[in-house]
Amino acid sequence: MEIITKFRDSDKTGYVMSLPYILYFLLFVGFPLFFSFILIFHKWNIVTPMEWIGLRNFVRLFSDIQFFQSIKNTLIFLVVHIPLQIVIALMLALVLNEKIKFRGFFRAIYFLPVIVSGVVITILWQQLYAYETGLLNLLLVKMGFSKIPWINDPKYAMTSIAIMATWKNVGLYVVLFLVGLQGIPGYLYEAADIDGAKPYQKFYFITLPSLNNTMLLVIILSTIGGFSLFIEPFVMTGGGPMNSTLSAMLYIYNQAFFFGHMGYSATLGFFFAFIILIVILLQKKFIEQK
Amino acid sequence: MRYISVVSFFIVFWIFACNGSKEKIYADNEKVIKLTYWCASNPQEIKLAKELVGKWNSTHDDVKIELQPIPASQSSEEVLLAAIAGKTTPDICSNMWPGAMDDFVLSGGLVRLDQFPDFVDYITERVPKDLLESFRSPDGHFYQIPWKTNPLMIMYNVKMFREAGVDQTPKTYSEFLEAAKKITKDIDGDGMIDQWFGYRSLKPIWWQRLFDYYTFYIAASGGKTLFKDSEIIFDNEASVKVFKLFQDIYANGYFPITEFQGDNFIAERLATNITGPWNIAYVEKFKSSDFEYDIFPIPVPDDYSGPVYTYGDHKNIAIFSTTKYPKEAWAFAKFLVSPESDLRLLEICSQIPIRKNLSTDSLYTEYFTSHPKIVKFAQQAPLTRGVDGVSDLKEIFDGISQEYEVCAIYGKRSAEEAVRKAAKRAKVIIDWNRSR
Numbered sequence: 001m002e003i004i005t006k007f008r009d010s011d012k013t014g015y016v017m018s019l020p021y022i023l024y025f026l027l028f029v030g031f032p033l034f035f036s037f038i039l040i041f042h043k044w045n046i047v048t049p050m051e052w053i054g055l056r057n058f059v060r061l062f063s064d065i066q067f068f069q070s071i072k073n074t075l076i077f078l079v080v081h082i083p084l085q086i087v088i089a090l091m092l093a094l095v096l097n098e099k100i101k102f103r104g105f106f107r108a109i110y111f112l113p114v115i116v117s118g119v120v121i122t123i124l125w126q127q128l129y130a131y132e133t134g135l136l137n138l139l140l141v142k143m144g145f146s147k148i149p150w151i152n153d154p155k156y157a158m159t160s161i162a163i164m165a166t167w168k169n170v171g172l173y174v175v176l177f178l179v180g181l182q183g184i185p186g187y188l189y190e191a192a193d194i195d196g197a198k199p200y201q202k203f204y205f206i207t208l209p210s211l212n213n214t215m216l217l218v219i220i221l222s223t224i225g226g227f228s229l230f231i232e233p234f235v236m237t238g239g240g241p242m243n244s245t246l247s248a249m250l251y252i253y254n255q256a257f258f259f260g261h262m263g264y265s266a267t268l269g270f271f272f273a274f275i276i277l278i279v280i281l282l283q284k285k286f287i288e289q290k
Numbered sequence: 291m292r293y294i295s296v297v298s299f300f301i302v303f304w305i306f307a308c309n310g311s312k313e314k315i316y317a318d319n320e321k322v323i324k325l326t327y328w329c330a331s332n333p334q335e336i337k338l339a340k341e342l343v344g345k346w347n348s349t350h351d352d353v354k355i356e357l358q359p360i361p362a363s364q365s366s367e368e369v370l371l372a373a374i375a376g377k378t379t380p381d382i383c384s385n386m387w388p389g390a391m392d393d394f395v396l397s398g399g400l401v402r403l404d405q406f407p408d409f410v411d412y413i414t415e416r417v418p419k420d421l422l423e424s425f426r427s428p429d430g431h432f433y434q435i436p437w438k439t440n441p442l443m444i445m446y447n448v449k450m451f452r453e454a455g456v457d458q459t460p461k462t463y464s465e466f467l468e469a470a471k472k473i474t475k476d477i478d479g480d481g482m483i484d485q486w487f488g489y490r491s492l493k494p495i496w497w498q499r500l501f502d503y504y505t506f507y508i509a510a511s512g513g514k515t516l517f518k519d520s521e522i523i524f525d526n527e528a529s530v531k532v533f534k535l536f537q538d539i540y541a542n543g544y545f546p547i548t549e550f551q552g553d554n555f556i557a558e559r560l561a562t563n564i565t566g567p568w569n570i571a572y573v574e575k576f577k578s579s580d581f582e583y584d585i586f587p588i589p590v591p592d593d594y595s596g597p598v599y600t601y602g603d604h605k606n607i608a609i610f611s612t613t614k615y616p617k618e619a620w621a622f623a624k625f626l627v628s629p630e631s632d633l634r635l636l637e638i639c640s641q642i643p644i645r646k647n648l649s650t651d652s653l654y655t656e657y658f659t660s661h662p663k664i665v666k667f668a669q670q671a672p673l674t675r676g677v678d679g680v681s682d683l684k685e686i687f688d689g690i691s692q693e694y695e696v697c698a699i700y701g702k703r704s705a706e707e708a709v710r711k712a713a714k715r716a717k718v719i720i721d722w723n724r725s726r
Contacts (some may be wrong), residue, residue, distance in 0.1 A: 045681070046375045047397035060722065123551065132483060132546040141481045152492070152547045236549075238493030242696055257368060258496065259685045260393070 003059070018263070029228030036266040045260035054238045057267035066236040067268060069243055071275065073158055077247065078226040080162035085222050086215070089170050093177030096206075111171035118168065118231040125164040126236050151237055154244035161232045161245055169225065173218050182205070216287050220280055248272050295320045303586070323353045323615050325622060331359040334571060339384070341634060345433050346625055353618045356688070360385055373400045376488035379610035383470040384626060386606045388425060389677040394608070396681070400433040401616045408464045412624060425606065428520075430676040435623055435681040436644040438635060439602035440566030441670040442505045444589075445573070450561040455578065463535050466589040469554065470544035473561045480514040485543040488562040489554065489675055494695045496687035500677070501564055503694050505601040506688075509588040513599035516686065518664070522720070525713035528663075531591045533705035536698035556581070564588075566603055567667035571640040585666045602674025604644070623638040629653055629700035640664055642671045678690065682716075682723050689715035 040057060061067060096107055109149075113121060128135050130149035137147040148161040184207065192202045198249040208215075229247040234237055239246035252272065256265035329339035336359050343357045358380065360366050367390040373379040374397055384393075394400050410430065413422060414653050419435045425434050446459065454473040460466040470487035477484050490502045508514065511528035537546050555563040558578050563569065573583060587598045609619040609628060625631065629651075632643035636657050642664075648654060649668045656667050677683060690712045697708035 014477075045393060047393045047399065057617045087335075126549055127551060130548040130550075132548045133550070134548070138482065147482075149547070171652060177611050240494040240695055241700060242702070243494075243692065254688075258688070260371070260681075 015210065038271060039263045039266035040270060042263040044262045046262060047260070052254065057142055057256045057264050060264060061267055061271060065244070066243065067248070067251055070246045070248045071272070072226060073244060073246055074229060074248045076158050077162050077165075077229055078223060080159050081165055082219060082222050083224050085170055086172055086218060087175035088166060089218070090211075092174045093181055094203075096174065097178055097181045107174070110174050114171040116168075119235055121164050121168050122164070122235040125167075127163075129236075131162055144183070148279075151245075152241055153225045154242045157237060157244045158243055160227075161236065164236075165229070165232060169222070173222070176214055176218055177211065178223075180211045184210040212288070216284070218284055219287060221281060223283060224276065227272070227279075252279075298314050320500035323618055324356055325353060325359060325382060325613070325615060325619055326356050327622070328358055328360050328380040328383040328385065328546070330385040331361075332504055332568075334568070335359075335385075338634055338638040339555060341638070342626060346622060353615070355622060360511065366666070370394070370603055374610075377612055379612045381613040381615065382607065382609050382623060384437060384605070384607045384676050386608045387677075388434065388604050388606060388679050391425075391427065391434055391606075391608075391679045392681045395427050395429070395433050399611055401611050401613065401619070402431045403435065403609070403620070404432045406617070406620050409620075416627060416646065418646055418672065421644065423671075425679075427679070435627060437605055437627060438606045438641045438643050439601045439604050439671050439674050439676075440568055440641055441674045442501065442564055443587055443667060443670060445555070445563045445565050445569060445583055445585050446490075447555070447558060447561050448584055449580070450558065454561075456567050459584075460589050461587075462589055462592045463531070464592050465608070466535070466645060467538055467542075467544070470539065471542065474544045483543055483546065484559060486546050486560050487539075488564065489545055489560050490564070492547060492549060492695070492699060493666075494688075494691045496684045496691050498599060499687050499691045499694060500603070500653070502536065503529075503532055503698075504677075505564060505588055506535065507598050508601050509590050511592070511595060512596050513673070513675050515675055515678050516683075516716075517680060520680070522686075522713055522716050524716075525709055528591075529709045529712075530705045533694065533697050533708055537701055537705060540699050541701050557688040560570050561688060567640050567664050570661075570663050570667075583663075585663060587666075597673050599673045599675055600670060602671065602676055604674075636661075636664070644671070646701055664709050682719050685718040685719045685723070689719060690693060 005206040010121075039050075039052060041052060042050040043053045043057075079202045092110060096103060096110070100106075101120070127133075131137060131147060131149050134150070136150065149156060151157050158179060188206050188210070189202055192206060197205070228249055230253065233245040233247050233250050237245045239250055248268075250264050252268045255261045255268060327339070327343065329335050334452075338357075339357050343355045343460070347354055358384070361369050364375055366385045367387055368377070370383065370386075370390070371393070374394065379399065391400075403648055410608050413432075413435060422432075422436060425432065425436055427433050444459075450473060451457075451459075451469070454469075454474055456469045458465070461467045473485065473487045474483060475485050476482060491498050504516075507524065511526065514523060514526075514528065516522065516524045554560045556573065558581070571583075579582070588600050590598055607623050609616055609623060613619050614670060627643070629645075630653075632645055633653060635643050636654065639660070642648070645651070648671065649658060649665060658668065680686075693703070693708040693712040693717075697703045697705055703711075
């Protein structure tokens with residue numbers, strides 16, 4: 001009763017102001033999430049009525065070799081992409097943090113691929129990577145090397161996609177590292193200079209520990225981004241060659257929108273979200289330092 | 291607050307008022323029925339649909355057609371599925387792929403066409419009976435009007451064939467490979483091949499296999515499809531031969547292992563293109579003045595004898611059960627497949643209407659005389675096969691595509707084993723999808 005009275009006497013403007021967000025949440029987050037959960041226990045192809053099948057989607061999931069291969073592919077992508085991204089972003093950030101000429105220009109240039117559509121970039125790299133006609137192989141042949149099947153050999157394909165993804169996203173992480181670098185107090189470096197520290201010692205004992213929080217943020221963001229790998233294989237390889245670039249997200253998409261297994265793809269989606277959660281918690285536990 | 295409530299009420303009222311009946315009452319109290327018609331979204335078909343709808347509307351005061359190209363997406367089937375789920379289907383659509391019909395019928399999304407007393411007479415006047423039978427639904431009824439077919443054949447660059455010393459178009463696999471060997475070469479001597487015999491997308495997406503494996507399989511098997519009486523039958527010698535052929539093609543570099551942007555057939559870097567009649571209008575528009583091309587049927591295995599079949603990319607017309615006016619929609623559908631409309635389909639879209647004696651009918655003689663290239667497609671049209679109308683089809687093609695990639699493109703598996711594995715996977719897919 002007290003709550004109702006409190007509500008009645010309160011100013012309603014706040015509720016009206018938050019209504020758009022609440023509606024947005026209910027429509028685009030709450031309902032889809034709830035509906036996906038319901039779908040886990042059903043077989044449904046959008047057109048015909050939903051059919052209750054209990055836990056059979058999970059039974060199928062645990063015997064689905066292709067899904068586990070797609071998770072393995074995604075992990076391969078992460079193993080190449082995250083370290084590559086951190087090393088390159090940190091190096092670029094260190095250079096762009098110095099007082100160099102055209103600093104603003106270079107900062108903007110490195111950020112440019114981040115805001116360009118992923119589809120456009122993927123098509124561009126597809127042309128660069130083309131085995132017979134690509135610019136990269138043309139250069140290799142001109143220099144006397146043999147051609148590399150960048151995206152046509154299962155051994156190279158995922159690494160090639162990881163390199164492209166790094167090129168596209170590195171600008172964002174450069175900005176994050178720059179923010180981190182600018183937050184490190186200058187007196188630490190001055191004290192190190194007085195003590196006669198060498199540049200690599202300053203980097204190892206001051207810069208890296210001071211960037212711990214930024215590093216954690218970069219790792220978590222690029223892990224989540226990496227797990228969401230979709231546009232690049234969808235546009236560039238369709239998951240091939242021989243399923244080597246079939247990411248988990250692409251597999252889930254195919255199950256839902258190519259084959260109409262809405263219930264099964266919802267099950268895969270929840271299972272995959274659970275894996276991401278575990279990985280992020282592990283990263284947080286092992287990387288975060290007080 | 292009261293002010294907000296009043297405004298909200300009027301907004302909601304206005305939205306519902308705008309979403310009213312499709313039946314408009316005009317000033318003179320005459321009822322006008324409005325039907326929505328979805329056509330394919332390519333420029334030629336939009337042009338044809340606009341013309342036909344304009345013609346219908348100018349002669350029918352009581353039933354007006356509102357034209358809308360199918361909303362953009364990866365495929366028409368995705369849009370139609372979403373529309374059925376959202377109950378926003380049009381009254382009539384002329385871009386129905388037979389492979390997706392099973393789902394639409396099972397969902398009760400389509401109007402049964404043989405309920406109209408003149409359906410069988412009208413359609414058999416136009417469509418060969420055996421072909422019409424292939425579009426009969428498993429429940430014994432008809433839900434689609436066979437409209438057009440696009441027989442896949444091989445378009446080739448005459449000049450490139452001539453310069454390579456290929457005088458005869460290849461009819462068998464041996465001749466095909468022989469021609470490929472002569473044509474594929476490194477022209478500028480930079481160590482990279484820059485002229486190939488042909489090209490197919492490497493992406494293991496299910497529908498890509500309609501244009502290589504499936505087309506060649508239909509030809510090699512004498513017109514078989516993947517299923518017979520709901521049983522898988524593609525685990526056979528014809529499939530193995532097709533896999534072996536493409537394995538040879540890729541192993542020898544006759545088709546490049548790469549993804550192209552743009553049309554390299556027009557750019558004269560590819561000597562052949564597996565394509566349908568729709569491509570004629572495109573080639574005519576973009577080719578250079580000295581570009582010579584012609585068409586030949588899909589090659590068959592050396593030991594094959596008999597007529598050469600191919601995949602006919604059929605597109606049909608269906609009426610959705612959301613329509614309030616099935617009779618009027620049926621009348622409009624008949625208009626779309628009338629002899630005059632079929633002539634315009636040929637003239638505007640360069641696509642082949644499914645019509646008996648098309649190449650001998652006097653109504654079309656003038657068109658075929660002035661468009662000799664399309665005659666070959668029209669002659670091939672009776673020897674086409676579509677896809678089986680089963681709901682698992684995409685997934686089964688996906689399984690075939692996976693094996694095709696491993697075996698034909700990358701040569702990592704024998705053709706026999708790849709076909710056996712694809713058939714095994716198809717059986718697993720069917721077991722899962724049909725289990726209750």
